[in-house]
Amino acid sequence: MKGENEEKMKMSCRRELNLTPRSLLFIVFAVSLALLCAILLTYFFTKNTFETSRIRVKRDVDPGLEKDLVDVIDKEPSVPAEKLRLPKDLQPESYDLNMKVYLPGYGAEIAAEKNLTFEATLVTRISVLLPAPRIVLNIKKLNITDVFVTMNNAPINVVSTKVDDELEMVTIQLGKVLEIGSNVVLTLIYTGPIDNSLGGLYQSRYKHTDGVEKIIATTQMEPTDARRMVPCFDEPAFKANWTVTIVHPKGTSALANSLEETIINLDDQWIESKFKSTPKMSSYLLAAIISEFEYNEGQTKSGTRFRVWSRPEAKDETKYALEAGIKCIEHYEEFYGIPFPLEKQDMVALPDFAAGAMENWGLITYRENSLLYDASLYKPEQKQRVAVVVAHELAHQWFGNLVTMKWWSDLWLNEGFAAFVEYLGTDFISDGKFRMNETFLMDGQESAFREDALPTSHPLSFKIDRASEVEEAFDGITYEKGSSVISMIRNTLGASVFDSAIKSYLKKFSYDNAEASDLFEALNDFVTPKTIGPDGKRLNVKNLAKQWTEQMGYPVLTMKRENDRMVRIDQSRFKLSNALDQEKYSKPEFGFQWDVPVWYSRGGDDENQIHFAWLPRDSNLILGAPKNVVPILNYESRGFYRVNYDGELWNDIITQLVQNPMVYSTKSRTRLISDAFAAAEAGMIDYRVPFNLTNYLQKETEFLPWDMGIDSIKKIANYYGSEPEIKYLRIFLRNLLKTQYEKSSIEHVSATYLNDDRFFENQLESRVIAFTCAARDPECLEKFVSHFKKEFIEKCQDSQVMASKCSKVSVPLRSAIYCEGVSAGDRAVWSQVFDAYQRESNQVEKTSLLYALSCSRDVDILKELLSHALNWPLNVVRLQDVDSVFQYVSSNPTGREFIFEYLLDKWDDIYASLKTDPATIRRVLKYCASPIRNQRQIKQLETFQRSLKTDIGKHSFDESIAIGKQKVAWIAKNYDSLTNFFKEQTVNL
Template identity: 35%
Template sequence: MTKQEFNIESAEKEDKESGGIFLTTFQLVFIGVTAACVITAVGCMCALLPDRSCDEVRVTEPPEEPMTTTPRMTPERTEPPVTEPRRTTEGDMTTIAPTEEPWNGRLSYDLIPDSYDLYLRPYLYPEDGGEDKRFTFDGRVTIHFRCDVATNVITLHLLDIELDIYTLSDTDGNDISISGHTLEAKYEFVHFNLDSYLEAGKDYVLYIEYLGQLRAGLSGFYRSSYQQGNETRWLATTQMQATSARQALPCFDEPDFKAVFRTEIEHRDDMVALSNGMETRTNESEIEGWTISRYLPTPKMSTYLLAFVVGYFDKLETWTDNDILLRVWSRPEAVNNTQYSLEIGSNLTTYFEEYFNISFPLEKQDMIAVPDFSAGAMENWGLIIYRETNLLYDSAVNSASNKQRVAEVVSHELAHMWFGNLVTCEWWDDLWLNEGFATYMEGTIGVNHAEPSWLMREQFVTIDLQSVFEPDALGTSHPVQVPVNHPDEINEIFDSISYSKGASINRMLNNILGEDVYTSGVNNYLQTHREDNAKTDDLWNALTEADKNIGDNDVKKIMDTWTLQMGYPVVNVRRLNETHFNASQEHFLINPEAGVDDRYTDLGYQWYVYLTYTQETDPNFEEPDNIWMEPYMTTTLVPVSNNMSDDDWFLVNIKQYGYYRVNYDNDNWARLSQQLTNDHKVLPTENRAQLINDAFTLARVGRVDYPIALNLTLYMEQEEGYVPWEATLGGISYIRDMFSRYYGYGPLERYMREKVQALYESLGWIDDPDNDPHLDQFNRENAIATSCRYRNQDCLDQASTLFSQYMTNDANNVDNEPDYMINPISPNLKSVVYSYGIQEGGQVEWEFGWRKYQETTDSSEKVKWLVALSYSQAPWILSRYLDYSLDTDLVRSQDSSTVIVSVSRNYIGRSIAWDYLRSNWDTYVDYYRTSPSGLGYIVTEVTEDFNTQLELEEVVAFKEGKDLGPATRAYDQAIEVINTNIAWMKSSATIVAEWFEDAAPPIGE
């Protein structure tokens, strides 16, 4: 506690011990005056405030049926509670008075917007409006709003906007005088001070003219550019989520202030101008060579979904089966690379209309790729904006993984049109409702429908479930429902917990309720709250209602244990006799000694766990036995078939639908390991991956002996499945990273080189993207990358040869043939060959790669080169490369994080990247402060492999005197990870090194 807190506590203790309470004269007077004021205020309110009928009372819970009138519903606030400014009341008029009490910057519900009429004119070139207006925009906005509580102050959000003219009137046209405005920078507020009072229940119109900035940052209404030949082409685009609409217009910039937007944009007539609504007409501008585009009004939506793009673009288009116009836009030279996203976008738009049983509510859906974008994509209603890598695909240049990435992101964003846009979270503490559901839909439902041969339901286990287990095992994790207020806190939760954990518990719930019940509940939820806001409990209520005639699940009671507390359980299963097992649960932590942040919940870190299980004799993986484990209860598992042998293995969490880990007694682990050796295909792909992932993680914290976990990999020469290989490589990667400067790396390298040899030889270097199964292409890349990483000389020679051939072909390309025609490397193998060609080469190879990065216009190809260039073994080259990454003429600001993170993953570059981050911290903050998760991602990744006390001390010292902003949570997690790494080196490094020494082939074989 602070000194002040200690003094207060001591004084209270003395009062209690002496048996009385002592007050000063001043305190007595203050209490008396305060009491008189309260009595007077209450009396005035009772006498003078207008009565409200029952229909007008604002409630804290949504009604059971959709409302057809509007009193506005006031959401329950998250902790800490909002402390509003003090108000003095005269009749039915309220005046805001200064207050010294803390306030979290949330808007009050005095004023409720109905619609915005927005006009914009961006200036991108000097000739547009003169050099002094370049990279600015003129704006006009007319806000129609209702007054719910009488006030003489209008408060809006505003940032980096210069106000010019503003007027206020009622809907009868009567002017209301505004005496002036004041800015409150702390909360990004503008207060318009009125000379009279707005009346409760009346509608008003606020008109504002303003000047905004088209900044080079990646938020609000910002500028970007690309090269077309020798010409720089400028464009203006948007990223409003989470709190950046206020940079484009003064507005009520919170998600539950939904309104209709009617937009018009004045722009050069040779440019394309897009917004959320369909363009209805264009009018000639008073400026020669300019035009004014107008757009249909949007449905009621949140400000963070507002979008507009102005620039030189081309498109492909189609009509969906349900007559929605779908257009995919890009730089003109890349427009042919939009064909795949157009096809899958059309497919999924129709499919989601059927899945949700709700028609897409707009006339068109635009999807556009822009060169600079902080996120992967943004789900703006009717105008989804993408980073180029996530929308453009060229089969001649890009890999199967690039194609899958495009499919996943398009699916994710289109799912948002319903879950997020049609129904929106009331406040950002329920962000997971938007992102968790869209992440679940993207692969398991959407891409699985469009591309069934990709086996996305199997891939989910490694893409989302197992990947989020690691951060969610930290004591510094957070619940999926987490209280947030400050914009930095909001940006912090755009992380894997909101996305991948949210998706994982949706998948788990679908498995518990069944597809029909789950889908019915989701449809009811969307229908009930369409064009409105909702909370997590609204979804639980809808799912409980859907289940009531089929099961007896209280979805809220079950799911509160998964959403209101962080982390997850490990279920300990122990054999009682030949047919009975006991199961108990406890909170799994990667670093139990560090403790947990228990401020979020009083549920005690216990969960309602839906256990599914089967056994060796007559196993049933499609309809396994199941039982509920309740909090604080030990559960007995008995196979229903009663035909279990006393030497059978026992398996829990079938296909890893449950969001929990499983630990067995040593005998059962040994039997499962033997099953993998004898016939691994008896177990489903997901469970083979689960066993390896669970065992390696449990061994990491000492719950399983490391030899038990490592023995599970002995069968891997026989494994051909992509998902189990992904799980194995993930489990080994932690040991590899800890061993990068430790003697155990040598035997680990020999062991892994041997284990992957069969897969390497089986799949080989001959890649046939047109005929090879999708996951075979993924597995080939894994096999070659793993072989090269662990220094299979044939692999390194092949990579070097292909890289050299590419350099030779390029040098001899006197006819300037397109690069894909002279590049001998298959698109699926480019990442591997580029990386190891750079690693095994020197400065000449690096300079070739750097030139190719600069020359290519394909965004996915650029990313491959950015990562590959970090493989250099020369410290001076890596240092120079980091300097290049912060020169926006060389590397786009959105990609600088890729460079520093990739350099840090090179064991030679680890300390170089860390020193560079510390030295250039302010620059990275400027790049990524408003980017959801960007800054935190850098901090987490650059420090992830630190495992010495000196590195820990450096990271701890780094925080002193710094505002970490949205990286605060990531920094705390980094400290915890480093502590666990140090502990692991002390407890496990020697044991693991000795196991690999025994299991690896001798040196030279």
């Protein structure tokens, strides 16, 4: 066939060559034009394949054109997962990174063109697993100037080096195929910026008390930003040893993951700090910091050097974190059964940081408010937060760093486990005073329940289809549901069995990667024959765990009385609305049914005895229960599921709570309140049930049930928004809080908040006072405003003194009092607080002031604050705090009235300001859309989403639309009846 076709082509050509002169002239012109096009095309294609080729449009466009081009230039590509992944033919063994950092303001003279940049030489040793004609690495915003490759010490010709900005990859095409088993050395010489993006190697700025600004260089690599500092195999499974050498200006010190090996003065301007090689680790754990920071130091019992670093002025505020960190790491060495694998552990408080903290191996980085503690400024919950975040990040040093998930689809293995273990670590730090076993119910389970009841949820283990989904995996499902499911499995197996299995798992996969199935198999190996599963046989952990990790959602168990001797329990999926799920998660293998471990009390005299049974996913459960005795399911909140009871049973529970609430444990009382309000919100029961249940709170003395009750009513207030009928809800809430409020005072909480033995009592008093004011109680509001004027306005009139030094406002109630003071004040009051905010260096005080600024009732002032946030490069509001400004304004009744329209009108400005930080854009979008409460607004948001030419924020759009629809349905069903209920309750008040 081939020969015949060739001959036909030759014949055709001969016929066409029989031309007239006019035709010949035309052909000559056409050929000439084609030749010219070929030359131009050759030039441009050659230009794009030589050295580096940038596939995406150049970003540094004229600012005047940026608004018009924003949808074209920065459209996030919908790249299939397989193209995002590196080839598996090569494996890095080690990286030797030598970098010089041009950081201004210290002891080195720096040329203008090198200011805030770095130069680097990277030597990567690579093993060849399959024949490879090229080397593919991840890269972003780096400029490679030279490339050298050797195989078994012999040089190899580099044919081309092509950079794909869309895929964030560089392909080094070789003149020879790399052979299996050979030793390859890749040397790259390159440069890069130290920008303000909060990713890769970036700059962070702060001012000394004398007003002098200083700049540090620091890093944030997770999930995919190591490639912004190092062209590398930037996936979790490509573990390698890292040896880092940093040349930095005199007057600074350098930190990296491992212990310093040598520190040499190169001359009178530059210092070279070389660090020991790390254990094998993933690239997202790489870290480096160059600063003038100072530290407090200690040592663990096993000899690990422990330092906590901060700005020089904040050095004294690192002492609590140092104490907590040493105590925690010693506890974890025993808990994990593996010594801490590094010689040192540094923890650093950063002025600018996108996350709360990051577990970089041996060099953990934090926001200042997550690491620093000043008893004169931090309320008790913030001290607890420091302990929790320290415990979380140190938990990662084993679970996440020593053993790492293979790919981001199993991120919950890292974050869910650390989010669970943080409660054990924090309890150890506080000697049990923080009662983290109870706190887990509110901070862990409740937030997971909320998010996992939406149609926009996802399974714990899920396929990453697009680049944006890597960032979106860092959510409440991954953290809180992950920790809740792990806790439930631990409760099912027993703590000793579970903990022994974890120790075995960590030893088996040390310095390696694992998948969820590896963890399940390790747990399965330790299950005793006495541990019976739902089928009556030895429990199969893998089969159980897959039901809870590979399908979204969770069950609600419904108990109904069968007769005077027994009750029947069935399950269904708990959902806040009937909206359709995402298609890819809508048909799971297990059909939204679960094998449910059921812990329960029998009621009556046996109330404190906890019993166990299985509710199989394909059957129901019958329990013996005499008349007037109600078994309380999910006792102590040990499982990740909700419980609903039929009307008769709820009435029996309410009667028991009113008569003697202490017959149920604190966590069980809290769980009953939560489940009752959730069932009502989902339309399963009437709202009179949970509100009748809250009547017992007049006898409640514990913080946790009160906190749950207040939080549940606060959710209802969010449905009311700024509607005038909310006044009836506020009267109801004030009446509910009245007895507790009369026993509390600003003076008392201010005098006792430092006593950790009163941690929960103080929280209860503070929360009752704050919410009494939030319910617009006139007396409370007058006290707050008077306190604000006396202790802030009068005492902080000196424009040179920071608020953290002059303000005497009650620490436990400072944010709430600042807010009410600004809300009741005029422009002059707002301006004084704004000036104080700009001067302030303490991040906790600065956050309280920023929150206060958002409490104004003046629309123009609030829009001015939003403008400051979007103009974050001017350093009035830090980039890390931009989303907080939008969150605060959207929670202000005045802000709720315009923030959604602001999103629609100012989208181009929002996008242009935050396009380099998709995570912040997603949060801003979510906060702006949170006030949506009618069909018109939902249609506006849907239309707006369709009009955009970017995938950034898609999940936030979908979630906001789903929440909006659920809110509209709730209002239609409940608004009038609940308003009438509140009126009935308040008629005699």
